[in-house]
Amino acid sequence: MGKVLVAYASKHHSTAEIAEAIAAELRIQGLDADCTDVSADTVTGYDAVILGSAVYAGRWLKDAHRFLKHHRDDLVRIPFWIFSSGPVGENVEEDLAENSNWLEPHKVLDLAESIGLRGHTVFAGRMPTDPHGFIEKSMVKRTPEELRDARDWDAIRRWADDVAAALAASSGTTAAPSQH
């Protein structure tokens, strides 16, 4: 299997760190993986793409949505996956459960499905450590300190392992067994 791009849109960097963890795990699985902000705006030279965005007010960040639209003709030809990062706080498990209205980026999913995505997952996120403005500040304040970073690194690595296994299966090679 060739090169994989992990592209992310992140306002307060926690999604960027999830993307970096995915790329690192793909490398452990023997893949050649790059991790870049969506603003790099290219998929040229990649054989598979993972695109991720933080979710704010039920929506993906604009740049991630734009990336999906802009590269749809390339993405239709190669395997691609998407992930969203968001749920934080007391109701993480409920919010991560399917059909939560709070986190489903419907527009993005419809578009990604029309392009032929292989899968979408939602990871728990982290409240901004540097909140801007009243809304962000009050959301951070409302979330108990110990619940502000809900990112589940094992779940993130397991998902990356599944992607690596799917890519290996489609190229006829074997991925390393999951360590998680």
Ligand SMILES: Cc1cc2nc3c(=O)[nH]c(=O)nc-3n(C[C@H](O)[C@H](O)[C@H](O)COP(=O)(O)O)c2cc1C
């Ligand atoms: C103002 C605000 C609105 C948010 N809205 C949502 C939301 O609708 N759904 C969700 O799952 N998470 C929501 N979150 C949580 C963020 O998605 C979470 O903090 C995420 O990890 C931020 O990613 P980033 O650090 O990459 O920007 C919101 C957070 C803030 C501060």
